[in-house]
Amino acid sequence: MCGIAGVLSDSLIRSEAMLSVLNLLHHRGPDAAGQWANDCLWMGHTRLAILDLSPAGQQPMSYQNNRYCITFNGEIYNYLELRAELLDAGHRFVSYSDTEVLLAAYAHWGTDCLAKLRGMFAFAIWDQVEKTLFLARDRAGEKPIYYWADAHTFYFASELKALLALLPNTPELDPVAIDLFLHYQYVPEPRTPLQGILKLPAAHYLLLHADDLQVQPKRYWNLAQIQPIMGNPAQLIRDELEQVVELTLRSDVPVGVALSGGLDSGAIAALAAPKYKDVLQAFSVGYPGRPACDERDQAEALAKQLGLPFNEVELHPEALVEFFPDLVRSMDDPIADIAAYGHYSVMELAADQGIKVMLSGIGGDELFWGYDWVVAATHLTQQKQSTASASSHSIWESADSLTYLPLYRRLMNSPKVPAMLRSLLRQMLENNQIARHHPNQGVFYNIRAEFRDAWHHHSTLYTEEFLAKLPPRNPFQPFTLAHEHWDDVPNQVTQLVFDTWLVSNCLALGDRTSMASSLEVRLPLLDHKLIELVVGLRKNKSDLGLGHKFWLKQAVRDVLPAEVIDRPKRGFEPPYVDWIRSLLDRYGDWVLDGYLVNLGFFVRPCIQKLFNQYRQNLAMVYKLIVLEVWYRSIVVQESEQINFTQELSNV
Structure with a gap:
């Protein structure tokens, strides 16, 4: 796990001007740093040494008499198998790192090497002969690549902070991205909050030529291309889990596991413990007074049963309030997931214990129907498909034609109508507006209260100036359901959740909170071979109606106690009402008198009303x-003054 950055330009590159960027990526790679440059390209790297700890594994790394050069963030779990295959093909190696194997794979197979890789990755490879820069991101999007380009220069980096340090000017806020954030609690990729800065989407690559900087990301993998698979789901999934857990344990540094006491992390811990060459340590979080959301007792009991040393950290709201600007800054993107502090704290605890690699159960909910809202949206989509949407909309279409809609609006705004009835009418009218104008995304609007709240508040929260900057509103576009794939609704919904919630919220949160403590997090449940197996089995026989995570439960029932398998999902879920109250007390005035209000985005009295009624x-x-x-933390950079003159002693 590392930090990467680079600049490709049609003019001369001054590499000494780039050193400050490596300072900003130091937390992603504190073990070493390096750079490589020629007349049109600069690449930088900060290293977190995981495999082959010797200097032979440092980057940027060259190959084949300096024809190829790479800066790479991630791990190729099957590097030993690929190394053996490439040795048979005549390649030679001077290190035992997965980085050199990746370079040789590209030299041997070109862009087709992506089909061979099993792991998480974000990398850039320069070909000195072809004058091309090849960038790629793993299938699920565990590792990030931000980029910005114009006709003459292409910039990229692992983090937004580092990319901003490369750019000549800080871009302005993207109004559409801000609107999306207030609907989703994150900015759906490939957008970012800043105009012109994008993320290379998951399962995509770029191939740029030094003389032609046209940026055209190409997808190399998706769920639609997976073929049906027949067989016993429980046994096949168990066999694949055994293999992927063994692969993700490959490390030359200590490994731990994040344990919440639930099914996903419990399954990973149970399968990993007997395979790990050392003692696998477990880490968890709890809260003062041990409220209902505190799962320390269950996590500790499971760790004891598995023979794992158990480590815990208790999270206090006072500490969160003091640390909050640093936490938000470490996330790089605005991600309004209250669980971020728990993830950050458990990774920090592990790092303090000397752990450099952590296994996590992230991805199990998205792959095995762990969310009620996803299951409900899938069922609703299937119902819409079967009725061709006509019958569900006929009432409202007739209401329009008979001019009943203005009457409903008057009733909705009349103080003489009971509040509960007004609220019901408002929701029905909003449902109708979404269903008629955006029928393919309306299913998620109906399911997630956050979407409805944002849609309802925008007319009063947004200033006229802000509204004027927004195109015709379709905030649900990232959840578009393509009619041509309605014969496979469950897997299409799974792909949408992967491309939105999973990558932009869960994986971004997991990467940033672990990297902030210079720790690598690995996600066995998002191994692409496991994903392909589950989706292939689902294309043969659906598991949607069998209950949450039915196949996964059957696959690991013999290694986990029944109370873990059947316990409702929680994860690192905090006492969020108290936390938000504490944050509002400290930072409410920041918002009311803040930059975004003064920049003309939001109406101050509306914000005050929301704060007064914060519980609702x-x-x-x-x-x-x-x-x-x-x-303030990222754009204005009030929370930290970056020392651009600091020298890196290990470059």
Whole structure:
């Protein structure tokens, strides 16, 4: 796990001007740093040494008499198998690192090497002969690549902070991205909050020529291309889990596991413990007074049963409040997931214990129907498909034609109508507006209260100036359901969740909170071979109606106690009402008198009303706090003065 950055330009590159960027990526790779440059390209790298700890594994790394040069973030879990295959093909190696194997794979197979890779990765490879720069991101999007380009220069980096340090000017806020953030609690990729800065999407690559900087990402993998698979789901999934856990344990440094006491992390811990060459340590979080959301007792009991040393950290709201600007800054993007502090703290605890690699159960909910809202949206989509949407909309279409809609609007705004009935009418009218104008995304609007709240608040929260900057509104476009794939609704919904919630919230959170403590997090449940198996089995026989995570439960029932398998999902879920109240007390004035209000985005009295009624508006209140703190910490950089003159002694 590392930090990468680079600049490709049609003019001369001054590499000494880039050293400050490596300072900003130091937390991603504190073990070493390096750079490589020619007349049109600069590449930088900060190393977190995991495999082959010798200097032979340092980057940027060259290959084949300096024809190829790479800067690479991630791990190729099957590097030993690929190394053997490439040795048979005549390649030679001077290190035992997965980086050199990746370079040889590209030299041998070109862009087709991506089909061979099993792991998580974000990398750039320069070909000195062809004058091309090849960038790629892993299938799920565990590792990030931000980029910005114009006709003459292409910039990229692992983190937004580092990319901003490369750019000549800081881009302005993207109004559409801000609107999306207030609906989703994150900015769906490939957008970022800043105009012109994008992320290379998961399962995509770029091939740039030094004389032609046209940026055209190409997808190399998706769920639609997976073929049906027949067989016993429980046994096949168990066999694949055994293999992927063994692969993700490959490390030359200590490994731990994040253990919440639930099914996903419990399955990983149970399968990893007997395979790990050393003693696998477990790490968890808890809360003062051990409220209902505290799962330390269950996590500790499972760790004891598995023979794992158990480590815990208790999270206090006072500490969160003090640390909050640093937490938001470490996330790089504005992500209004209240669980971020728990993830950060458990990774920090592990790093303090000397752990450099952590296994996590992230991805199990997205792959095995762990969310009620995803299951409900899938069922609703299937219902819409079967009825061709006509019958579900006929009432509202007739209401329009008979001019009943204005009457409903008057009733909705009349103080003489009971509040509960007004609220019901408002929701029905909003449902109708979404269903008629955006029928392929309306299913998620109906399921997630956060979407409805954002849609309802925008007319009063947004200033006229902000609204004028927005195109015709379709905030649900990232959840578009393509009609041509409605014969495979479950897997299409899974792909949409992978491309939005999973990559932009869960994986971004997991990468940033672990890297902030210079620790690598590995996600066995997002191994692409496991994903292909589950989706292939699902294309043959659906598991949607069998209950949450039915196949996964059957696959690991013999290694986990029944109370773990059947326990409702929680994860690192905090006492969020108390936390948001504490954050509002400290940072509410930041929002009311903040940059975003003064820049003309939001109406101050509307924000004050939301704050006064914060218990009814928890999600929106937290999003507004995160957004303002993010702007100050990342764009204005109030929380930290970057020392651009600091020298890197190990470059």
